[in-house]
Amino acid sequence: MGKTLNVCFIGTGWMGSTQLQILSKLDGIKISVIVEQNRVNAEEAIKKAGLGDTPITDNFEMAIEKFPIDIVWIVSPNSLHAHQAIFAMERGINVFCEKPASTTFSDYEKEIELSKANPKVMSMVDYILNFNPMEQVLSEMVKADEFGRIDQLQINYRHPVNIQGDKVWKLKKAFMGDAMGMGINHAISMIVRIMQIQAKPLAVYATSFNSKVRGFEPDPVWNIMIRYDNGATAICLGNIDVENGYDLYHCLAGSKGGFIFDSRLAVQDKIRLWGEKMTNGQWVYPLHPGFESTNALVQKITPDIMLPDSGDVLDHQIKIALEHFINSVRTGVKSPLSFDNSSLVAEIGWAAQVSAREHREVLLPMSSEDCAIARLL
Numbered sequence: 001m002g003k004t005l006n007v008c009f010i011g012t013g014w015m016g017s018t019q020l021q022i023l024s025k026l027d028g029i030k031i032s033v034i035v036e037q038n039r040v041n042a043e044e045a046i047k048k049a050g051l052g053d054t055p056i057t058d059n060f061e062m063a064i065e066k067f068p069i070d071i072v073w074i075v076s077p078n079s080l081h082a083h084q085a086i087f088a089m090e091r092g093i094n095v096f097c098e099k100p101a102s103t104t105f106s107d108y109e110k111e112i113e114l115s116k117a118n119p120k121v122m123s124m125v126d127y128i129l130n131f132n133p134m135e136q137v138l139s140e141m142v143k144a145d146e147f148g149r150i151d152q153l154q155i156n157y158r159h160p161v162n163i164q165g166d167k168v169w170k171l172k173k174a175f176m177g178d179a180m181g182m183g184i185n186h187a188i189s190m191i192v193r194i195m196q197i198q199a200k201p202l203a204v205y206a207t208s209f210n211s212k213v214r215g216f217e218p219d220p221v222w223n224i225m226i227r228y229d230n231g232a233t234a235i236c237l238g239n240i241d242v243e244n245g246y247d248l249y250h251c252l253a254g255s256k257g258g259f260i261f262d263s264r265l266a267v268q269d270k271i272r273l274w275g276e277k278m279t280n281g282q283w284v285y286p287l288h289p290g291f292e293s294t295n296a297l298v299q300k301i302t303p304d305i306m307l308p309d310s311g312d313v314l315d316h317q318i319k320i321a322l323e324h325f326i327n328s329v330r331t332g333v334k335s336p337l338s339f340d341n342s343s344l345v346a347e348i349g350w351a352a353q354v355s356a357r358e359h360r361e362v363l364l365p366m367s368s369e370d371c372a373i374a375r376l377l
């Protein structure tokens with residue numbers, strides 16, 4: 001364990017109070033101050049985490065000036081992320097940021113600029129599926145060339161985000177930004193992770209729709225197509241408005257194999273895959289009782305593997321994600337999820353919005369003309 005890391009923790013709502021409980025129990029972490037607008041939320045979270053008399057304030061800037069802080073931990077509503085992250089990075093303070101990185105394109109640009117200009121300041125955007133064991137095995141299979149060239153990849157994100165009670169801010173553009181930032185970027189982050197093993201993205205084409213079931217201001221329904229330099233295509237079908245359950249459907253179609261994950265089936269049927277070598281060319285169900293394989297990668301898909309099949313934050317690898325960032329701060333090694341290293345995930349979200357507005361394909365990296373349009377969204 002290195003020196004004690006002093007944390008300024010912002011936002012103790014649904015995700016924040018869960019993270020606070022886990023983070024505060026990690027070795028060498030001191031929660032120096034909690035920034036919250038809702039004192040009741042903060043006091044409840046402090047009680048649950050057993051943090052005694054930790055100071056609470058609603059003034060973030062004052063907290064940063066008053067307390068010696070090593071990490072600003074941002075779990076506030078989306079529209080506050082960028083100001084809090086930029087304020088901290090400008091003072092040389094490390095930043096853990098819940099997704100999205102920002103709700104405006106200009107702030108996204110500023111975060112990347114600061115992250116690049118300050119290589120000793122660590123940052124991480126919490127694209128939490130990166131820590132999911134099934135996603136990790138899938139990436140390993142792609143790296144081992146078990147599927148050959150990926151021609152098509154579909155990853156959906158359909159999940160009715162929780163807008164109950166004080167979470168009603170998630171309907172409003174001024175607070176939530178857009179539907180990618182509110183959740184669809186989880187699927188995009190997995191598309192980026194898998195496809196970057198083989199190809200570079202060339203362009204994004206997207207359409208969107210306001211289903212108006214629960215009164216979202218920005219369009220909650222998105223169809224995003226990403227075209228790659230090797231001829232491959234990835235598609236993300238997203239909907240944060242209304243759905244019957246959580247849909248993180250994956251369909252990877254390669255020249256030598258394929259992988260399907262369907263979060264809505266009975267557990268034993270959720271994964272099926274084939275590979276010329278991995279399964280002798282047969283479709284198999286590795287979660288079926290009694291299934292056996294001699295392939296070391298297929299063997300990693302066991303009935304107790306944590307699947308990405310739940311919209312409940314408690315069902316995700318929160319502790320591992322938090323430890324990943326603490327390790328990045330302690331070692332000074334930038335996370336693959338730093339603002340600049342993960343920028344493509346956010347850029348695809350911005351390109352999708354420009355594409356849907358202009359009714360045309362948007363090239364990546366975005367042109368100065370498209371960046372100008374994105375700044376006005």
Ligand SMILES: NC(=O)c1ccc[n+]([C@@H]2O[C@H](COP(=O)([O-])OP(=O)(O)OC[C@H]3O[C@@H](n4cnc5c(N)ncnc54)[C@H](O)[C@@H]3O)[C@@H](O)[C@H]2O)c1
Pocket residue numbers: 010011012013014015016035036037038041058075076077078080098099100126127128166167181182313
């Ligand atoms: N990575 C994931 O899987 C994941 C999952 C859930 C939520 N999130 C993200 O976490 C963030 C919080 O979401 P949530 O569901 O916990 O929302 P929430 O509404 O339950 O919590 C937000 C908290 O921030 C507080 N707050 C509001 N204004 C504030 C201010 N000016 N200063 C400090 N605190 C303020 C609210 O009082 C509330 O307690 C969002 O950005 C969301 O996108 C990420």
